[in-house]
Amino acid sequence: xxxxxxxxxxxxxxxxLMTDATLxxxxxxxxxxxxxxxxxxxxxxxxxxxxxxxxxxGCAVLAYDFMDVDFSQAAHGRAPAVATGIKRLWPDKFxxxxxxxxxxxxxxxxxxxHACNRGENITIFFVNNGIYxxxxxxxxxxxxxxxxxxxxxxxxxxETMGPPYKITELIAQLSGTxxxxxxxxxxxGPVRKAKKAIRKALEIQKEKKGISFIEFVSNCxxxxxxxxxxxxxWMEEHMFPFYPMGDIKVDGKLVKG
Amino acid sequence: MKELALMKGNEAIAEAAIRIGVDAYFxxxxxxxxxxxxxxxLQRPEERTGMVILQAESEVAAINMVYGAAGTGxxxxxxxxxxxxxxxxxxxxxxxGAELPCLIVNVVRGGPGLGTIQxxxxxxxxxxxxGGHGDYRLIVLAPASVQEMADYVELGFDLAFKxxxxxxxxxxxxxxxxxxxxxxxxxxxxxxxxxxxWVITGKTPDRERNIITSLNLDPDLxxxxxxxxxxxYRSMNEDVMFERIGCDxxxxxxxxxxxxxxxxxxxxxxxxxxxxxxxxxxxxxxxxFPTDEIARLSRQVKGIMSVxxxxxxxxxxxxxxxxxxxxxxxxxxxxxxxHSPEDVLSAVEDKFIGGL
Numbered sequence: 089x090x091x092x093x094x095x096x097x098x099x100x101x102x103x104x105l106m107t108d109a110t111l112x113x114x115x116x117x118x119x120x121x122x123x124x125x126x127x128x129x130x131x132x133x134x135x136x137x138x139x140x141x142x143x144x145x146g147c148a149v150l151a152y153d154f155m156d157v158d159f160s161q162a163a164h165g166r167a168p169a170v171a172t173g174i175k176r177l178w179p180d181k182f183x184x185x186x187x188x189x190x191x192x193x194x195x196x197x198x199x200x201x202h203a204c205n206r207g208e209n210i211t212i213f214f215v216n217n218g219i220y221x222x223x224x225x226x227x228x229x230x231x232x233x234x235x236x237x238x239x240x241x242x243x244x245x246x247e248t249m250g251p252p253y254k255i256t257e258l259i260a261q262l263s264g265t266x267x268x269x270x271x272x273x274x275x276x277g278p279v280r281k282a283k284k285a286i287r288k289a290l291e292i293q294k295e296k297k298g299i300s301f302i303e304f305v306s307n308c309x310x311x312x313x314x315x316x317x318x319x320x321x322w323m324e325e326h327m328f329p330f331y332p333m334g335d336i337k338v339d340g341k342l343v344k345g
Numbered sequence: 346m347k348e349l350a351l352m353k354g355n356e357a358i359a360e361a362a363i364r365i366g367v368d369a370y371f372x373x374x375x376x377x378x379x380x381x382x383x384x385x386x387l388q389r390p391e392e393r394t395g396m397v398i399l400q401a402e403s404e405v406a407a408i409n410m411v412y413g414a415a416g417t418g419x420x421x422x423x424x425x426x427x428x429x430x431x432x433x434x435x436x437x438x439x440x441x442g443a444e445l446p447c448l449i450v451n452v453v454r455g456g457p458g459l460g461t462i463q464x465x466x467x468x469x470x471x472x473x474x475x476g477g478h479g480d481y482r483l484i485v486l487a488p489a490s491v492q493e494m495a496d497y498v499e500l501g502f503d504l505a506f507k508x509x510x511x512x513x514x515x516x517x518x519x520x521x522x523x524x525x526x527x528x529x530x531x532x533x534x535x536x537x538x539x540x541x542x543w544v545i546t547g548k549t550p551d552r553e554r555n556i557i558t559s560l561n562l563d564p565d566l567x568x569x570x571x572x573x574x575x576x577x578y579r580s581m582n583e584d585v586m587f588e589r590i591g592c593d594x595x596x597x598x599x600x601x602x603x604x605x606x607x608x609x610x611x612x613x614x615x616x617x618x619x620x621x622x623x624x625x626x627x628x629x630x631x632x633x634f635p636t637d638e639i640a641r642l643s644r645q646v647k648g649i650m651s652v653x654x655x656x657x658x659x660x661x662x663x664x665x666x667x668x669x670x671x672x673x674x675x676x677x678x679x680x681x682x683x684h685s686p687e688d689v690l691s692a693v694e695d696k697f698i699g700g701l
Contacts, residue, residue, distance in 0.1 A: 163409065
């Protein structure tokens with residue numbers, strides 16, 4: 089056994105930029121994977137000492153307990169404004185926000201759109217699970233038509249509640265956004281793609297080309313009241329058709345949407 | 346060498362901010378304070394000192410940009426007027442909870458609601474009792490001249506960093522729009538070397554990560570945090586500031602701040618001209634409030650009148666200080682109207698008749 093635990097045989101290790109704290113996320117949730125991927129990229133780029141995160145309100149409110157970089161917590165929806173304040177004063181640092189769908193696409197719509205429109209040189213990580221997870225599974229701006237939540241117990245009625253909307257396609261229209269993509273982390277293949285997207289986003293920030301924005305369509309097995317595996321299958325069958333995977337804007341040019 | 350200028354109060358705040366080397370201003374237009382942002386953008390402070398100026402999409406965004414910027418340990422500020430300050434209360438509460446230093450200017454206009462664009466002092470409660478959610482206080486400075494508008498920018502940042510607490514300059518449309526002679530501070534460079542032990546700069550191997558947050562889910566920790574905040578607010582008493590005008594031999598006392606204090610200075614002059622021993626105590630800090638000084642004066646005078654451009658807000662703090670020793674009255678003007686010295690004097694004569 090001792091003979092094979094050698095550096096050259098190492099195929100995977102946990103990045104030291106993830107702390108030893110036990111994740112507060114439900115088993116099966118995508119948040120932990122996304123945290124890890126961001127920290128792996130920060131480690132690989134060697135930018136821990138230049139990276140500042142902005143944590144949202146919601147399930148990821150304690151993101152700073154798990155990612156070993158400097159952090160500012162933000163009020164609900166205000167992360168892009170907080171990140172703007174940080175980045176304008178530390179223009180050479182890497183600044184990212186980490187936000188959920190309620191935070192980014194409902195209460196923080198104005199801050200999201202205007203930070204994107206100004207082309208702040210920050211990276212926005214947007215985790216869309218179609219629900220308010222932390223507060224107990226209420227309807228989000230991204231909840232699908234007919235989807236049940238604690239505030240749409242008979243399913244989302246587009247007529248009375250308004251339809252879900254795709255803020256990622258919306259902000260891609262703004263000249264300040266340089267790289268906009270939609271990813272997932274529920275299987276090894278998507279995880280590898282998502283990590284490449286994170287790397288690309290932070291490289292773009294280094295080059296000061298404007299906003300890099302990654303939406304992760306993710307599951308909320310607790311909020312959706314499914315097993316983790318069932319929630320991933322449901323996500324592929326229902327979320328992906330409405331929120332299709334892939335790049336939306338690359339090098340400042342729309343590729344679809 | 347003295348550098349004198351004739352300026353509006355709003356412009357004096359903006360020029361002073363550039364000259365003392367403030368790092369960033371984030372704001373949103375609203376009457377009667379838009380000159381702050383207008384003056385700053387016209388002056389190209391990004392070239393003069395490297396100061397960051399940004400017009401935000403709302404007051405909500407502006408105060409959160411200040412929150413983000415303040416977490417870097419640099420000197421960040423904003424300004425607005427009453428409805429905009431109401432919008433900022435969420436962010437101010439977070440800034441107070443996270444113990445960040447910053448400067449906020451409220452050029453008050455009459456309310457409630459959209460109210461009027463004329464001057465008022467009706468935001469006293471909001472300013473001195475917290476304003477947003479939770480048990481917190483701001484240090485509140487109350488300038489009564491264009492000179493003090495300029496001077497309180499540096500004072501405000503000194504106090505903000507001394508206590509790691511937001512500081513509010515509470516002024517109004519009268520002082521903001523009024524032009525007066527002002528001696529400007531000398532131009533300083535922005536501070537490059539500062540305490541970075543607590544700020545977000547990027548974690549280096551020699552330290553734990555720094556986290557700016559107002560969140561403590563554990564009630565025991567939040568309890569301890571609140572106790573620490575309350576102790577800090579009590580300790581601010583050592584920085585109480587006030588001006589005594591004709592107080593030494595006063596038999597009756599006016600208490601007024603800001604623009605109302607300017608009017609009351611005239612009231613004291615007229616009364617003194619008539620041989621009446623009227624004094625004025627002008628709080629320059631509204632939090633901390635000059636409670637002890639008013640208590641002392643209450644043992645000397647026969648009556649006290651709080652004179653405000655409000656329905657009676659500061660008068661409650663005056664009464665707490667006097668604690669029933671002498672009668673305390675309120676005289677106020679509402680809705681953006683301003684009392685004349687004669688208005689105040691006749692109220693004084695009415696209440697303190699026989700004494701004057």
